[in-house]
Amino acid sequence: MTNDPFYPWQVENINTYISITSKDASQSDLQMKIGDQLAGTNEVPKVMGHGFNTFGLPGDPSPPSRFVKMFFERQIALTNSPPKKKVEDWLTLVQGILNSIFIIKGLTGPDTLGHYVEGDHTAWATLRIPKTGFYAVRTYENMRWYTIETQKLDWTKASSHPISHDIRDGFHDVTNALLSQSKDPSFLHVKKQSDEASFLQMHEEM
Template structure:
């Protein structure tokens, strides 16, 4: 469970937001990764050196696994669950003929953030790698993932690796949730052509005049549950019709309000393990002036952090602190 969204204001500044909905306890931190940092992929076959510095939210699971992030070029990426559809490449090749670099699904975000400045670069790079499955220590499973990426142009793409191959798809609505696949979600929007922000007019049914009960009747039929298809439709509708914004504070505020419409309180969604799937944090990334704005489940105050200036190229990853520390700071 997760929802991602792009926004762009009247000044052309682009933003990328997401909810982190998860049924396992997370303890994420905000990290800064320097330009020139070198790391080894999880399969221990290749070393990769970052071209760009970036900041992202992740968790240290022997190495830092990033869920989302933005780099100095204004390129951003986020991973979302994709159960029942994700199908990865093998981490081995029988004859050794496949020379593509194997990159685990859970390290795709850090891979792209360190090497890409634009959507076109990411699309080209992804065609040169094998996306493989590696277990994570939080769930003890190979996480089924797909990804949404965006850049400072305000455009976005969806990346899905399924049984019939790698799909790199333009995202004209700037929204992503979970399964089914992205083309299905776009097609499903056609079931909601009747939705409108304007008020429904009265109608005469024979001698009876029918009038709306109140404002909002134009959105009658907008799905209100927490399934991925419903969250996709609800977010796309709200994003499309939300009032235009001008400056960064206004745009960030609007973005958080839109994602409040799909945020999940504790206890509303229970898994078959009896655990609560809920929105553990909500984050917006500024792609024009790279930085983060985030809120956590226990603190609705927005914490803002700009991408720090470069210090020493090739230095180590630095944690700016756990997101939960913002809860403690709020008193």
């Protein structure tokens, strides 16, 4: 979904990034020997690390950049590691793409009217499967997904449900569960990281 610039322009703008590819970046046909000037390699250009197949992919929060980023992330992911048959795999892919274009408050400019009218940010996000009626929504502060089976709702009646904007509601404390499973001394019981002797002794015994 996009509102500015208009959709046909956004689609045509994708052609600007034709050099982005799903394959690993390689310049072996252009490499030249350079002797021992650099540690670790004796030729350039050489791929250092990974991700250079998407070199030049925009990362700023402008609408055109986010549109291009979503398009290529989706297409490359589907080419190299397509989701399995489970619907959860597809939801995970979409969630990852949404996370990559998340806009934090203040990034695109100041709040001109204080917190009454906040600057552009990702106030909420949704996941939808129209065929099954699955719908999920999360807020800026709370990344926990609230799900709704829309086909079970009575659309002739008005209803509402509060959605938390408290980041604490997105956390799930598993401390007690970990402690209840740890009957033997382990790193969970090392209270002071600075106690190097006990830390090393603990690992020697494990």
